[in-house]
Amino acid sequence: MSLGKASRSLVAPVLGVLRPSTLSRSFAAAAEARAVLENELDSIRAAGTWKAERIITSKQGPQITVDCSRGSILNFCANNYLGLSSHPEVVQAGIDALKSYGAGLSSVRFICGTQDLHKNLEQKLAEFHEREDCILYASCFDANAGLFEVLLGPDDAVLSDELNHASIIDGIRLCKAKRMRYKHMDLSDLEVQLKEAQSSRMRLVVTDGVFSMDGDVAPLRGICDLAEQYGAMVFIDECHATGFLGARGRGTDELLGVMDRVDIVNSTLGKALGGAAGGYTVGPKPLIDLLRQRSRPYLFSNSLPPPVVGCATRAVELLLDSNEIAQSMTAKTMRFRNSMTQAGFTIAGSAHPICPVMLGDARLASLMSDDMLKHGIYVIGFSFPVVPKGKARIRVQISAAHTNDDIDRCVDAFIQTGQKHGVLS
Ligand SMILES: *Cc1c(COP(=O)(O)O)cnc(C)c1O
Ligand SMILES: *[C@@H]1O[C@H](CO)[C@@H](O)[C@H](O)[C@H]1NC(C)=O
Numbered sequence: 001m002s003l004g005k006a007s008r009s010l011v012a013p014v015l016g017v018l019r020p021s022t023l024s025r026s027f028a029a030a031a032e033a034r035a036v037l038e039n040e041l042d043s044i045r046a047a048g049t050w051k052a053e054r055i056i057t058s059k060q061g062p063q064i065t066v067d068c069s070r071g072s073i074l075n076f077c078a079n080n081y082l083g084l085s086s087h088p089e090v091v092q093a094g095i096d097a098l099k100s101y102g103a104g105l106s107s108v109r110f111i112c113g114t115q116d117l118h119k120n121l122e123q124k125l126a127e128f129h130e131r132e133d134c135i136l137y138a139s140c141f142d143a144n145a146g147l148f149e150v151l152l153g154p155d156d157a158v159l160s161d162e163l164n165h166a167s168i169i170d171g172i173r174l175c176k177a178k179r180m181r182y183k184h185m186d187l188s189d190l191e192v193q194l195k196e197a198q199s200s201r202m203r204l205v206v207t208d209g210v211f212s213m214d215g216d217v218a219p220l221r222g223i224c225d226l227a228e229q230y231g232a233m234v235f236i237d238e239c240h241a242t243g244f245l246g247a248r249g250r251g252t253d254e255l256l257g258v259m260d261r262v263d264i265v266n267s268t269l270g271k272a273l274g275g276a277a278g279g280y281t282v283g284p285k286p287l288i289d290l291l292r293q294r295s296r297p298y299l300f301s302n303s304l305p306p307p308v309v310g311c312a313t314r315a316v317e318l319l320l321d322s323n324e325i326a327q328s329m330t331a332k333t334m335r336f337r338n339s340m341t342q343a344g345f346t347i348a349g350s351a352h353p354i355c356p357v358m359l360g361d362a363r364l365a366s367l368m369s370d371d372m373l374k375h376g377i378y379v380i381g382f383s384f385p386v387v388p389k390g391k392a393r394i395r396v397q398i399s400a401a402h403t404n405d406d407i408d409r410c411v412d413a414f415i416q417t418g419q420k421h422g423v424l425s
Contacts, residue, residue: 048362049385054378060085060275062401064378073373074406076396077380078275081244081353082325083401084315085275094276097310105303109136110292113303121313126282128316129242129250129265133288136309138301140239140268140279144171146295147235147266147281148204152177157200159193159232161185161207161218168206168237177204184211187222194230203232209252210240213387213395215354217245220252224261235264240354243272244326249319269308274315276308329353329400332407336398339411344424353398356382357414358391359423365392368417375413 044050058065060080063072084090097117107113122134137143144167152158156177160168163184172179178200183189190205197203205227207218220236227234238251246254253262264287269278281291291298318325333353340347340357348356359365365381372379372394383392396410418424 062399062403062406066378071376073376073378074402074409075378076398076402076410077378078397078399079240079271080275080399080401081272081329081397082315082319083329083399084273084318084325086401087274087315087318089318090274090311090314093314094307094311097313098307101306101310103307104305107303108299108301109303110299115303115306115309117306117309117313118303121309121316122280124313124316124320125280128320129267129282130259131265131282132285134280134282135288135291135295135298136304137279137281137295137297138304139270139277140237140266141167141170142297142301143266143279143281144168144237145174146171146291146297147264148172148175148177148206149296150291150294151175151287152202152204154178155201157197157203159190159197159203159205163211163213164206164208165212165237165239168208172206185216185219187219187226190223191226191230194226194232197232198230203227203230204235205232206235207237208240209236209238210245210352210354212240212354213382213393214356215240215349215352217241217252217255217349217352220256220258220262224258228261233263234261235266236262238265238267239271240352242267243315243319244329244353248323249326269312269315272315273319274311276311278304278308278312325400329398332400332402332404333398335404336396336407336411339408340414343411343415343418345414345418348393355396355398356393357396358393360390360392362392364421364423365394368421368423369394371417371420372413375416377410377413379410 055067056064057067060078062075064075065072101115101117105113118136122136126132126134137146148158148171152175154176157180158172158177159180159182160172161184162181180193180197182193194203205223207223210217224234236252241251243249245251248254253259264281264283266279266281269276333351336355337347346358348358362383365383369379369381379394379396381392381394387393415424
């Protein structure tokens with residue numbers, strides 16, 4: 001087939017844009033835009049909220065090497081709760097999938113981007129969560145962006161915890177339902193709002209299962225009771241719970257005994273389940289079917305790459321087989337929490353591997369985390385606006401891959417830096 005005429009007529013207008021006079025005008029516009037952007041960047045630096053990226057030169061794990069220090073440091077800030085990111089069987093499964101299924105699909109799912117590999121992982125995730133069906137996304141952020149718009153229309157209401165994750169907030173913004181926010185984990189405020197939402201067609205209560213800054217667990221039992229009383233569905237985002245909360249690691253709903261009362265669950269493959277990438281929604285089959293037809297991030301974004309699917313599948317299989325890894329993580333979490341509390345620190349939340357060491361002052365949190373790095377311990381300080389003013393903290397995340405010795409070294413470093421900065425007497 002000759003492209004002659006058609007391609008010339010397509011190219012001509014593009015070349016037209018490159019005429020010298022147009023070029024100089026666009027350079028002026030670009031310079032203006034650059035100044036606007038630099039200004040914005042300066043204001044972020046001035047506000048002290050600049051996020052620098054630390055360059056890691058090893059694989060993810062309890063021991064990592066970073067560009068700015070010699071030797072390895074102990075890492076306590078990954079969401080690698082079960083240590084599966086570099087687990088030999090997970091890595092091998094990725095290599096096998098790469099060899100058998102290739103690097104990627106060059107297609108969205110519904111055109112020519114669905115392999116048996118994808119269907120198998122969706123089925124395993126549905127089984128893991130004991131729900132009817134599952135739909136995979138490139139990320140949980142996408143899953144959250146896709147869900148509300150499909151499920152809810154202008155006659156519906158969505159009731160969302162005020163501290164929900166950004167992806168949920170963005171997802172809710174995309175839908176036309178009436179948006180209502182209830183106070184963080186406040187059941188009586190939720191009830192007030194549910195009463196107000198009685199005139200809507202459907203009601204959906206939306207909450208993180210575990211909130212990532214505090215490691216605190218949503219009061220799901222009470223939420224499910226209210227949802228039943230006022231005729232609402234319940235949706236939970238389980239990114240910081242899937243794989244390790246509850247007796248078999250199924251999540252917050254298992255921990256609180258409400259697996260059969262939570263309608264929809266979103267979670268990520270990017271944290272405990274191998275840490276590569278990907279998100280998913282599990283729930284009633286008609287909802288999942290409809291998401292495959294209508295959910296924009298699913299329809300218009302590339303299929304998950306086979307190696308990523310292979311890694312996640314092996315991670316889920318390991319967890320379906322045994323809860324040993326999660327139990328090991330819980331034991332180390334309690335070792336850290338107990339030693340730190342005994343030493344005189346305040347650790348927020350309870351029993352979750354997110355262990356926020358509460359310090360209050362933003363500068364203190366920042367200075368202390370710098371000093372921790374000098375002791376070879378990598379932890380991050382969080383302050384306003386990520387957490388409320390006066391509630392600055394260092395967030396420590398425990399992994400099954402840490403040894404008891406790693407935990408003890410971290411506690412020792414906290415005690416020494418805590419004494420230096422007058423946090424401990
Ligand atoms: C990490 C996280 C996400 C985003 O998940 P990705 O798969 O990385 O996009 C969504 N919700 C919550 C609560 C999270 O913690
Ligand atoms: C998570 O839930 C939201 C809201 O219910 C939905 O829009 C989104 O697509 C879900 N994310 C995933 C990864 O399933």
